[in-house]
Structures are given as structure tokens and as C-alpha cells.
Amino acid sequence: MTEHDRLDEDIQKELTIIDHLVELRDRLLKCIGLLLLVFVSLIYFANDIYGFVARPLIDALPENASMIAIDPTSPFFAPFKLTFYASLFITAPFLLFQLWAFIAPGLYRNEKRLAIPLFFSSVALFYAGMAFAYYVLFGIVFNFFVSVAPEEITVAPDISSYLSFVLKIFFAFGFAFEIPIAVFLFIWAGLVEPDDLSRKRPYVVVGCFVTAMLLTPPDPFTQSLLALPMWMLFELGIFLGRYFLKKKAEVEEQEESGS
Secondary structure, three states: OOHHHHHHHHHHHHHHHHHHHHHHHHHHHHHHHHHHHHHHHHHHHHHHHHHHHHHHHHHHOOOOOOOEOOOOOHHHHHHHHHHHHHHHHHHHHHHHHHHHHHHHHHOOHHHHHHHHHHHHHHHHHHHHHHHHHHHHHHHHHHHHHHHOOOOOOOOOOEHHHHHHHHHHHHHHHHHHOOHHHHHHHHHHOOOOOHHHHHHOHHHHHHHHHHHHHHHOOOOHHHHHHHHHHHHHHHHHHHHHHHHHHHHHHHHHHHHHHHO
16 A cells, blocks of 8 residues: 555545544534523423422422422522423433434444334333332322421421432432343343343342432432332343343244255
8 A cells, every 4th residue: 555545544534533523513512402492491481390390299298388498599590400400301312312323323234223122212211210200209208208207397398409309319210210221231232141140130139229229318218119110120121131032043043944
């Protein structure tokens, strides 16, 4: 190869990298633009959104009790912050799609066929984790905490502290519900076998409770409400992995018999 050919090859590689960076920039701008558009559209309803998220706690409070704002700026910044996160949750499928569209050209056809259902499943599971936290966990936990409060204590949670609590729980349950996807990917990549994971079940159960202890408030009740679904989702991941390997073996057997 001559010096001229090497120079042309280097220029071609440089142009390819620049093209990828330009594409990445364009996709990031689209993501930021949509996020800002949704945020601006929702900001008028910031107080309503906060009221919806706070409803499980408000319903659990004693009669004539209410939430309070310790910081003078909390009545503005707490709903404002929640609206931003709500916009992020709403636009998450589009943001993930942009990521998928960026890396998809580098995938093989069979990888694309697998990645598309995994993409939709991961988004649906994240939303399912948030819905589980809101519709199941919050009602049980808040009623329990309020019921065990001493009679001399007036339960009046701070709106900023409550927001930090629910955001932490939403993210914890959203990511915890991704366990079947993670387990399936490990099995699909050949890193582990379903039987090996089954034999490690006692360690996984302990790991679920340790993870729940790190992600949730320091009480065994809330930790159990996260750890038990994590364990069940782990079992679901093993089941899906076994089903995938069975179907893969059947296809390979048919190909061998056909040849």
C-alpha cells in the first residue's frame, strides 16, 4: 500500500467518525428538544401533577392533617422538579429509541430481531415497576407508617422530603423490574446457563434483600416489598432464558435435519 493510499484510508476513517459524531449530536438535540417541549407543556399542570403523586400519602394522613413546606421555596421548586422528572419519564421511549437507532446499524439481523422486543419490554417493565410502587407499595407503606405513629405526634410530611422519597422509590422499582431483561441477556450471550442460576437461587434471594436495603428506606417492610418482586422477576428471567434456549435448539435441529 502506497503512502497516498494510506492517507486516503485515514481520511475515510476520519470522515466516518465525524459522520457518527454528527449523527449523535443530531439525535441528542432531538432528545433535548422533545424533553423541553414536554416539560414546557406540563409546567402549567405542575401542582396537579404533584397532587396526583402525593395522593397516596394524603389519603393515608389523619383527618385534618396535611403536608407542609419547611423551605419557603419548596411550594415552587418541588412541583417544578417533579414536572421535569415526569417529562423525562414520558419521553423515555423516544430517548431510548434514539439510542437504539444510533447503534442499530452495527447489529446483525438476528440481533436486531431480538433487540426490538427487548427494547419494548424494558420500557414496559420500567413503567410497570413505577406503577407497582404507586398503586401497590405507597398505599400499604403510608398507611402502615401513619398507623404506627404515636398519638402525641402529628404526621405532617414535608413536600420536598416526600418528593425525594417517591423519586427514589420510582427509580428503584423501575430498574428492579428490569431484572428479567438482564437475566435473559446473560443467558442469550452464553455467559450463564439457566441451571447455574437456579443453583445460585439462595444467593440471589439474599442479594435481592441486600439491594432492597440499599435502595429503599431502612425498614424491613418496604424492603420486602421490593425484594420479593425482584426474586419473582429473576425467576421469570430464568424461565424466558430456558424457553429461548429450547427454541434455539429446535431451530438448529431443524436446520441440521434439513441439510
